[in-house]
Amino acid sequence: MSSTTHRMRRIAGVLIAGALIAGVSACAAGDGGSAAPESIGPEGVDDGSTLTLWTRAPLEKQANLLVDAYNETHENQVELTVVPNDDYVAKVGAAAGSNGLPDLFAADIVYVPNWVEQGLFQDITTNIDGFDFKDEINPGHLSAGTLDDKEYVLPFVLDLSMMFWNKELFAEAGLDPEVGPANLEEFAEAAKAIQALNKPDTYGTATGLNCGGCLVFTWFPSVWADGEEVLSDDGTESLLASDTAKDIYSTWKDLWDSGAVLPSSQDEAGPTWTAGFTEGKVGLMFYPATLLSSTPFDAGVAGIPGPEGGASTFVGGDGIGISKDSEKAAQAWNFLNWMMSEDAQVGVLAKNKDVVSRADLSNNEYSDQDPRLVTINEVAANGDTPVAINFQQAFNAPNSPWLTLVRNAVLGDGASVDADNDEITAVLSQ
Amino acid sequence: MTALAPPIEKEAPPAKRRRRRAPQGGALSGWLYATPTALFVLLLFVLPLILVLQMSGSDWPLLGGNQGWNFPENYQDAVTNRFFTDSVVFTLKYTVLTTVILLALALGLGLLVQESSRWKGLLRTSFLIPSALGLASASLLFYVLYSPIAGPFADLMATWGFTFLGTPDGALWSTIFLIVWRYAGFYMLLMLVGLQGIPDDVYEAARIDGASRGQIFRSITIPLLRPTLALTTVLCVTGSLLAFEQFYILTKGGPDNSTITIVQLIYSVAFQGPNDLGVAGALSVIVLLALVVINIAQIRAFGKKAED
Numbered sequence: 187m188s189s190t191t192h193r194m195r196r197i198a199g200v201l202i203a204g205a206l207i208a209g210v211s212a213c214a215a216g217d218g219g220s221a222a223p224e225s226i227g228p229e230g231v232d233d234g235s236t237l238t239l240w241t242r243a244p245l246e247k248q249a250n251l252l253v254d255a256y257n258e259t260h261e262n263q264v265e266l267t268v269v270p271n272d273d274y275v276a277k278v279g280a281a282a283g284s285n286g287l288p289d290l291f292a293a294d295i296v297y298v299p300n301w302v303e304q305g306l307f308q309d310i311t312t313n314i315d316g317f318d319f320k321d322e323i324n325p326g327h328l329s330a331g332t333l334d335d336k337e338y339v340l341p342f343v344l345d346l347s348m349m350f351w352n353k354e355l356f357a358e359a360g361l362d363p364e365v366g367p368a369n370l371e372e373f374a375e376a377a378k379a380i381q382a383l384n385k386p387d388t389y390g391t392a393t394g395l396n397c398g399g400c401l402v403f404t405w406f407p408s409v410w411a412d413g414e415e416v417l418s419d420d421g422t423e424s425l426l427a428s429d430t431a432k433d434i435y436s437t438w439k440d441l442w443d444s445g446a447v448l449p450s451s452q453d454e455a456g457p458t459w460t461a462g463f464t465e466g467k468v469g470l471m472f473y474p475a476t477l478l479s480s481t482p483f484d485a486g487v488a489g490i491p492g493p494e495g496g497a498s499t500f501v502g503g504d505g506i507g508i509s510k511d512s513e514k515a516a517q518a519w520n521f522l523n524w525m526m527s528e529d530a531q532v533g534v535l536a537k538n539k540d541v542v543s544r545a546d547l548s549n550n551e552y553s554d555q556d557p558r559l560v561t562i563n564e565v566a567a568n569g570d571t572p573v574a575i576n577f578q579q580a581f582n583a584p585n586s587p588w589l590t591l592v593r594n595a596v597l598g599d600g601a602s603v604d605a606d607n608d609e610i611t612a613v614l615s616q
Numbered sequence: 617m618t619a620l621a622p623p624i625e626k627e628a629p630p631a632k633r634r635r636r637r638a639p640q641g642g643a644l645s646g647w648l649y650a651t652p653t654a655l656f657v658l659l660l661f662v663l664p665l666i667l668v669l670q671m672s673g674s675d676w677p678l679l680g681g682n683q684g685w686n687f688p689e690n691y692q693d694a695v696t697n698r699f700f701t702d703s704v705v706f707t708l709k710y711t712v713l714t715t716v717i718l719l720a721l722a723l724g725l726g727l728l729v730q731e732s733s734r735w736k737g738l739l740r741t742s743f744l745i746p747s748a749l750g751l752a753s754a755s756l757l758f759y760v761l762y763s764p765i766a767g768p769f770a771d772l773m774a775t776w777g778f779t780f781l782g783t784p785d786g787a788l789w790s791t792i793f794l795i796v797w798r799y800a801g802f803y804m805l806l807m808l809v810g811l812q813g814i815p816d817d818v819y820e821a822a823r824i825d826g827a828s829r830g831q832i833f834r835s836i837t838i839p840l841l842r843p844t845l846a847l848t849t850v851l852c853v854t855g856s857l858l859a860f861e862q863f864y865i866l867t868k869g870g871p872d873n874s875t876i877t878i879v880q881l882i883y884s885v886a887f888q889g890p891n892d893l894g895v896a897g898a899l900s901v902i903v904l905l906a907l908v909v910i911n912i913a914q915i916r917a918f919g920k921k922a923e924d
Contacts, residue, residue: 276887279678304679396870449774450764453782455868458765579889584868585699585876586889593872 228316230520234261237518238288241266241342242274245292245504248343248476248540255534256524262517264290271456275578282306287509289518292342296402296577298330298505299421303575307331307338307507313519314340317526322546326501326571338507340522341543343476343535345503346566347403349373350463351470351486355380355388359469366470366488369495370408370437373470374446380469381446390446392468393438394459395596398589399582402572403500404472404490405592408434410570411492421574422615426591427607433493435595435603442596452597455584475562476503479539487558489565499562499569541566580613587613671897678891686894694885694898699873703881710788710877711856714795718852719845721800726807727837740808744801751798755865758794762866784874787867791875794862799855803848810844811837846918850911857907878903 241249246268253266267288269277275297281287282304293301301307314320314328314337324341331339353363359379367373377390394400406416414430417423425431441447448462462468466483472490489497506525508518524530531542536552541562548563574580581588591606675686694700729740746754760766762780764773773779780790814837822832838845860879863869869876869884876884878899886896 272888275678275891279887279891282679283681301679304677306679396868449777450779453764453779453871455870461765578891583884583889584870585873585884590872 226310226313226516226519228313228523230518230523231516232261232520233517234263235514235517237262237264237290237514237521239264239266239506239521240274240278240288240291241268241504241506242271242292242294243268244271244474245343245345245476247480248535248538249292251534251538252343252525252530255530256521259529260520260524262520264521278306282510285511287511289509289512289514290506290521291509292504292506293339294399294582295327295330295341295502295505295571296574296582298327298339299333299573300575300577302331302333302338302507306510308510308512308515309336309338310340310508310519310522311335311337313523319526319544319546322544323526324501324543324545324566326569327503327505327543330571330573331505331507339505340507340526342504342506342525344501344541344543344566346475346499346501346541346562346569347407347472347490348475348499348562348565349470349488349490350473350481351376352463352466352468353484353486354466355383355469356486359383363486366486367491369491370434370493373491374437374441376470377441377446378444381444388467388469389448389462390469391441391471392448392451392454392459392462393471394454394456395451395593396453396584396589397456397459398584398586400454400456400459401588401592402581403474403502405434405438406572407472407490407498407500407569408492410498410568411490411496412494413496414492417572417574417614421572421577422611424580424607424610424614426588426610427604430493432595432603435592435600437493439596439600474502475499476540478558478562485558487561489561489568497565497568499565501566501569501571574614576614576616579616580610668897668900671893672901674894674897676892676894676897678886678893690894690898691902693892693895694902697881697885697895697899699876699881700899702873703876703878706874706876707857707859707878710792710859711853713788714792714856715849715852717792718796718799718803719848721796722803722807722848723841725800725804726811729804730808730811740804743804746798746800747802747805749798751861752865754794754798755862758790759866762790781867782871784871787871787875791862791866794866795856795859799852803852806844806848806851807841810841813844814840842918846915849918850914853914854907854911857903857910 239249239253249266249268253264257263274294278287278291278293278301287306314323317323324344327339327341327344328337331337349366351363351366356363356376359376359382361376361379367376373391379390380388381390393404409416409426409428409430412430414428415425416431417425438447448468450462451459460471460473460477463471463473464477464481475487478485478487489499491497506522508515508522512518526544528547531544531547532550532552536542536547536550536559539552539556539559541559542548542550545567548566549560553559553563580586587606587609591603591610594600594602594606670682672690673685673687674690675683677683725743729736729743749757761768764770764779764782767773769780779786781787818836818840819832822836827835858879859877860883863875863877863880864883867875869880882896882899882903885899886893
């Protein structure tokens with residue numbers, strides 16, 4: 187304890203928040219004691235405090251629903267700030283540097299390992315272990331937020347990539363609207379069939395060829411569906427030059443060359459990559475499941491197939507944790523505790539046709555009404571979340587080597603996949 | 617100080633102490649007058665500059681804060697960044713193109729609206745209006761205009777099978793067009809001020825001597841406009857070397873990393889990927905030094921010509 191008081195004395199003069207972190211980290215460094223978690227308690231505190239929460243724009247709808255439902259039923263009030271996707275890392279970085287992080291903040295799950303390592307979140311192991319449904323929480327998100335056996339992050343909103351198809355366009359093209367393509371080849375054939383309708387402004391498929399995040403989200407599952415991996419276990423080596431991966435690139439190159447891909451996909455950097463499908467102008471595409479409730483027409487849903495068939499998904503979305511700067515950890519935990527409850531998972535997320543983050547709740551009153559939700563939940567169990575410290579630089583950044591690889595392979599001659607893949611590995615292993 | 621001291625002495629002869637203090641008091645009030653400016657310079661220029669210098673020599677991850685010295689590795693990392701050479705070359709290319717086009721056009725517009733004509737007011741206003749729009753807003757406006765989905769030229773682009781921002785050259789020229797549209801009026805205004813500062817009798821004398829329009833332009837307008845040309849060139853070159861918003865919004869450095877300017881590289885190193893403020897700081901210091909050298913060279917060049 188003397189080290190605790192020493193550390194606390196050093197910091198307490200600056201900020202109460204600082205003292206709280208010192209307490210947490212001192213306990214974590216010790217025998218795994220529970221001074222901070224005791225003060226938090228399993229339910230947290232609901233005393234009418236105002237909490238701040240940041241999230242990024244793609245999950246605005248879900249975040250708003252959750253926050254509104256919480257504010258209605260609790261004394262604590264959460265103030266939500268939604269930040270444009272591209273500016274989120276910069277904003278969090280600036281706040282972290284000046285100790286100005288909000289009480290709670292969500293992070294794209296692929297950034298979570300890095301941010302946990304940088305110490306942006308408080309250790310909430312004791313509280314998470316206190317859940318009697320802990321084993322039912324989505325394991326991909328939990329493991330992304332775990333460092334040295336300590337847990338920092340819970341799943342906020344799960345976003346899965348699924349294959350969506352427009353049933354009306356399928357029927358027009360003479361395809362079976364009730365059964366989706368079974369493998370990537372059938373996917374390409376379906377896209378070409380819809381393109382062959384020659385309807386104005388209507389295209390076979392679409393993607394974001396200048397959007398590293400979109401491509402990660404929608405193309406990695408094709409690799410997994412074939413039983414292959416995209417990264418080595420430690421996340422420092424890229425395996426994206428495998429035969430399966432090359433098959434996927436050449437299928438897309440063939441689709442692009444045949445003109446069955448929405449032309450603006452070439453420069454699509456992310457903001458409007460799903461717009462074509464949502465407007466009914468695209469036959470089928472790999473698409474985020476969070477948009478199920480925003481898709482106005484009858485769409486079929488299945489997992490993303492690989493070249494040989496199978497089905498997989500990218501378990502994306504955001505994890506959420508209590509920031510290192512929060513002085514209201516107990517109140518913030520109250521929100522997280524409620525967020526994992528059946529009230530929030532079923533009463534808010536499932537009601538909005540979103541995927542629940544607890545497996546024991548995946549069959550619920552809303553999924554009974556919409557069998558597509560059952561499909562999504564089933565595929566989620568086969569899904570994956572890649573973990574790498576340098577993920578952003580290697581894949582999501584606008585000048586990432588992954589984008590170079592895909593653009594060379596699909597828009598170029600496709601001869602440089604191996605060299606481009608080495609460049610990804612070079613960035614990952616920095 | 618000495619000029620001030622005697623009157624004070626006269627006004628207050630009995631106080632010997634005050635007399636001795638008088639010069640100091642003058643110095644004090646002088647310092648007081650200078651304090652607001654000095655504080656601004658200190659807080660908003662010197663301190664950030666020192667911080668950037670410290671950053672450039674430190675291992676400073678965006679999310680982790682200062683982790684101690686890392687000199688000169690940051691500078692090595694900065695110049696060996698895989699986009700460093702490309703971004704320097706692109707920035708210079710963009711600067712040369714923009715400066716030449718913008719200044720030539722601004723001078724032309726200035727000559728056009730200089731003469732009193734019926735349309736003078738309308739022309740001046742319409743050339744100047746784009747300058748009232750913020751650069752970021754203007755970039756967003758053009759982002760939509762160039763958009764192959766939402767833009768008014770979407771159908772045209774679909775028919776012709778090309779997109780404004782889809783090829784490296786297309787993206788560069790589309791951005792230059794935006795910048796010329798946005799700034800031509802502003803530089804026209806500067807040129808106009810310079811042109812109107814040239815006395816009429818010089819032109820009159822030239823005309824009496826039988827000089828042609830071309831001769832008048834070459835031998836009178838251009839030489840007498842030199843201070844204005846120097847000012848606009850320095851402004852335009854510096855602004856173009858620091859180009860960021862237009863590319864950040866329109867192209868994000870794409871397609872295929874062909875339009876990364878040096879400031880954009882700094883931003884992406886700091887916030888989009890490596891998240892390394894140390895290397896970003898090192899790049900900023902390199903850019904700062906380059907700007908100082910380039911500006912000194914420009915001012916010298918214009919100064920020398922004026923003496924010739």
